[in-house]
Amino acid sequence: MTVQSLHHVSVVVDDLEEATAFFTALGLELEGRAPIEGTWVDRINGLDGIRVDIAMMRTPRGQGRLELTKFHSPAAVGEGSGPAPSNTLGLRSIMFEVDDVDATAETAVAHGGELMGEIVDYEDVYRLCYVRGPEGIIIALSQDLR
Known part of the structure; x- marks a missing residue:
């Protein structure tokens, strides 16, 4: 068993329109948008009542994707106040x-x-x-x- 490829990175955002516009300005292309909800997504995430909108962005050559996710339910949670510094544990960049x-x-x-x-x-x-x-x-x- 081996990893075949990196499909996408997902980032939770509060303002989906702003994030989509920002990454479009950098040259990513909007591959599609979709509302996601249902018991299957609840089961995958271990949360009840998930309702999100996603925007799937891709690089111009199509070798990478960025999923931008806006949670409507349950509400997204944050890690404290303000932007995290560069040496914070977790996703760096x-x-x-x-x-x-x-x-x-x-x-x-x-x-x-x-x-x-x-x-x-x-x-x-x-x-x-x-x-x-x-x-x-x-x-x-x-x-x-x-």
Whole structure:
């Protein structure tokens, strides 16, 4: 038994429209939207009365997906107040390879993102930065310089 591929990463958000618009601005494509509810999803999640809306986003070449999930019932729960720092246990970031880190970071900021530090070159191999997007999601951007 081995893993075949990574199908998608799922992120729970409060404002599905804002998150969808943000990731669309970065170049992801909306693959589809759907309401999800029923006993099957309750059983998978171990929660009763689940009612969510999802937006499935995919990278332009189709090799990666990001599922954005808005919980209507039961209400989503948070881990304290404010965005978590970079060294918080759990999901750290979602990294996207882009053709121009500077332009993509500028687009992210124009759509409500915040550059977390600086844009830097790593050994003339990669140009990198971190942007905090909607809901505090950390998006890492990587540009191959080779």
